[in-house]
Amino acid sequence: MVLAIVGGALIGLSASLFWSRNGRIAGVSGVLGGAFHHVGEERRVRLVFLLGLLVAGIVWSRFAVAIAAPALPLAPLAVAGVLVGAGTRLGGGCTSGHGVCGLSRFSFRSLLATLTFIATGALTVFVVRHVLKLWGAS
16 A cells, blocks of 8 residues: 555656646656657657656566566557557547546546546456456456
């Protein structure tokens, strides 16, 4: 539970710093999508932000204590990541933009989007584990 609180605090801090430095919401899907369309300083800011996410993940995986989580095959995780990214671009928002930044501004639209993300994720886990009886089925 301590790791979850620390992680949440770091996400909030990074979103606040991004907003105060750039005047924009730190929606990861939007940052990633814009990295391919912008030029100059705007592109550099986006690429540095994305590099920071990558480096933080690598550092966390190398130095953090092991967390009991089922190991899942890389291919389905990669496909899931691409589908989530495509869906967030199509829907005009993402979990970081709505779930962190939007909720902190008391946005009703972000509340609805976040509840939709959570419900869809829960339904997907249920179907994969209990209907299809794949990875980690009980």
